[in-house]
Amino acid sequence: MNSDGHRTRTRPLIVVLGVITAFDAMAIDLYLPGFRDIERSLGANPGTMQTSLSVFVGGAAIGQLFYGPVTDRFGRRGPLAFGILLFVLASVLAALSQNMAMFMVARALQGLGAAAGLVIPRAIITDRYQGREVAKLFSALLQVMMIAPIVAPPIGGLLVAEMGWRAIFWFLALFGAASLVALLKIVPETLESSRRATAGLRVTLLDYAGLFRRGRLTWLTLSSAFAMAGLFAYIGSSSFVFVDHFGLPPTIYSLVLAGIALGMVIGGQINVLLLSRWTEPQILVFGLLLHAACCVALLIATLAMGAGVYVAGALIFLAMASLMLVVGNGIALVMKSAPTSHAGSVSSLLGILQYAFAGATGVALALAYDATLTPFITAMLLCAVGALIAFVVATRLTAETATPFDGRTVEYP
Numbered sequence: 001m002n003s004d005g006h007r008t009r010t011r012p013l014i015v016v017l018g019v020i021t022a023f024d025a026m027a028i029d030l031y032l033p034g035f036r037d038i039e040r041s042l043g044a045n046p047g048t049m050q051t052s053l054s055v056f057v058g059g060a061a062i063g064q065l066f067y068g069p070v071t072d073r074f075g076r077r078g079p080l081a082f083g084i085l086l087f088v089l090a091s092v093l094a095a096l097s098q099n100m101a102m103f104m105v106a107r108a109l110q111g112l113g114a115a116a117g118l119v120i121p122r123a124i125i126t127d128r129y130q131g132r133e134v135a136k137l138f139s140a141l142l143q144v145m146m147i148a149p150i151v152a153p154p155i156g157g158l159l160v161a162e163m164g165w166r167a168i169f170w171f172l173a174l175f176g177a178a179s180l181v182a183l184l185k186i187v188p189e190t191l192e193s194s195r196r197a198t199a200g201l202r203v204t205l206l207d208y209a210g211l212f213r214r215g216r217l218t219w220l221t222l223s224s225a226f227a228m229a230g231l232f233a234y235i236g237s238s239s240f241v242f243v244d245h246f247g248l249p250p251t252i253y254s255l256v257l258a259g260i261a262l263g264m265v266i267g268g269q270i271n272v273l274l275l276s277r278w279t280e281p282q283i284l285v286f287g288l289l290l291h292a293a294c295c296v297a298l299l300i301a302t303l304a305m306g307a308g309v310y311v312a313g314a315l316i317f318l319a320m321a322s323l324m325l326v327v328g329n330g331i332a333l334v335m336k337s338a339p340t341s342h343a344g345s346v347s348s349l350l351g352i353l354q355y356a357f358a359g360a361t362g363v364a365l366a367l368a369y370d371a372t373l374t375p376f377i378t379a380m381l382l383c384a385v386g387a388l389i390a391f392v393v394a395t396r397l398t399a400e401t402a403t404p405f406d407g408r409t410v411e412y413p
Contacts (some may be wrong), residue, residue: 014137016182017121018144020080023087023114023179024060025145027172028053029152034165041165042100052100052107059111060118061355067119068348076124077189081180083116088176095169110172115351122347126335127190134336135280136272139328143268150261153254217337217346219394223387224330225353230291230383231327232358234320237365237376241316245373246309256313263317267324280329281395287325288388294319295381302373312373319380326387357383 031038038044044052063083071079090109097103125137159167242248242256274283298315301307307315334350361379368375 010137012186014140015144016179016186017124018141020084020117020179020183021121021141022145022148023084023117023176025148026152026175027056027087027091027110027114029148030156030159030172031165031168033153033157034160034168037160037165038103042097042103044100052104055104056107056111056114057355057359059108060115061111061352063112063115064119064348064351064355066348067116068123068345071120071123071191072345075189075191075193076120076127077183077187080116080120080124080187081183083113083120084176084180084183085113086116087113088173088180089113091169091173091176095166095173106169113176118351119347122331122335122350124187124190126347132275132280135329135332136275138332138335139268139271139275139324142324142328143265147261147265150258153257216394216397217334219390219397220330220334220337221346221350221353223390223394224327224334224350225357226383226387226390227288227323227326227330228354229357229361230380230387231320231323233361233365233376233379233383234316237379241312241373241376242309245371246312248309260313260317260320263321264324267321268328270321271325271328274325280332281391283325284329284333284391285388287322287329288384288391290322291319291326292381292384292388294322295377295384299374299377299381302377330387330391 038052067079067083087110090106090113094103094106094110097106121141122138125134125141129137155171156168159165159171238257238260239253242253248256271283271287278286294315298307298312298319301311301315331350335346337346361383365375365379368379
């Protein structure tokens with residue numbers, strides 16, 4: 001950051017973008033405490049409620065496919081404002097739902113709206129900042145995002161207890177509306193007209209496959225997707241690990257989740273400090289090796305030594321904190337490798353692959369379930385190894401020249 005004035009402008013920008021990026025986590029974690037009340041109110045069953053979660057995730061995945069190309073052609077603020085407005089209206093629709101069909105439509109539209117917050121903030125940061133500043137700001141963005149898993153479940157539980165499940169979605173609507181006001185006041189348009197893509201959206205969407213022919217960008221994206229899959233492996237397995245396996249009551253489990261999330265915030269802050277001395281690739285490799293070492297130690301401790309919740313919890317804490325040395329730097333390296341006028345499309349591709357890898361990891365964990373911690377720990381370890389291998393392959397590739405959608409020639413570093 002070049003000056004105090006620049007720092008002052010950057011802080012509110014990152015806070016607003018971080019909050020918008022957290023729409024996805026808020027829309028998931030906030031309504032989990034209301035599952036049973038929604039079931040009774042709308043005549044659903046547990047399987048249907050799980051489907052409502054899948055519908056939201058599916059909407060978010062599909063939305064990411066389109067927001068990137070749209071924002072590359074029409075700018076950042078307009079599509080992001082549209083996504084937030086869609087999220088607000090979908091939240092109102094969910095609050096007013098009288099049957100599961102209406103609720104499912106609302107959840108799908110919520111996912112489509114939240115997808116804008118997953119894609120466009122990364123492109124905005126890439127537009128405005130350069131060098132290691134990009135990695136620092138992605139780490140800061142992740143730290144703001146990590147507040148959502150800490151505060152959302154207790155807020156959701158309080159809303160359900162005091163006002164019923166519909167209050168959850170009225171809260172999300174107000175949360176989205178406030179974020180839209182903050183966006184319009186604080187976040188500028190960062191993609192000038194001269195840098196916007198000129199090809200039609202149909203051509204841009206069809207040419208997604210062309211990104212896979214750009215070797216370094218492809219392998220960096222795969223590395224980042226593997227790392228994110230490891231994070232989702234933890235998120236998806238945490239309830240089994242602490243509640244089912246170690247027998248913690250729900251209240252203590254919530255405190256453990258909050259503690260690990262706090263560790264991840266600390267890990268992100270350490271990453272920001274390390275960027276003053278090390279480069280993104282150096283920190284990323286160190287973080288992956290440390291994360292893998294924690295996974296190996298956890299595997300040995302639980303399999304060979306029968307470690308209890310304190311040892312296992314401490315090692316999981318260290319594993320997730322070390323992963324924060326990886327995720328922000330991985331995203332930064334991907335976005336810095338993107339063609340200037342197509343940062344949105346690359347951000348979309350990254351988000352789609354992250355969701356695909358996370359989904360595949362979840363399926364693999366479900367198939368490998370054996371009532372032990374082995375599948376969960378192994379999945380995190382394999383994701384770390386996959387991320388490291390993909391990154392090493394990327395670094396071995398020579399600089400390449402690629403032709404983006406508008407016909408310009410871009411030299412990849």
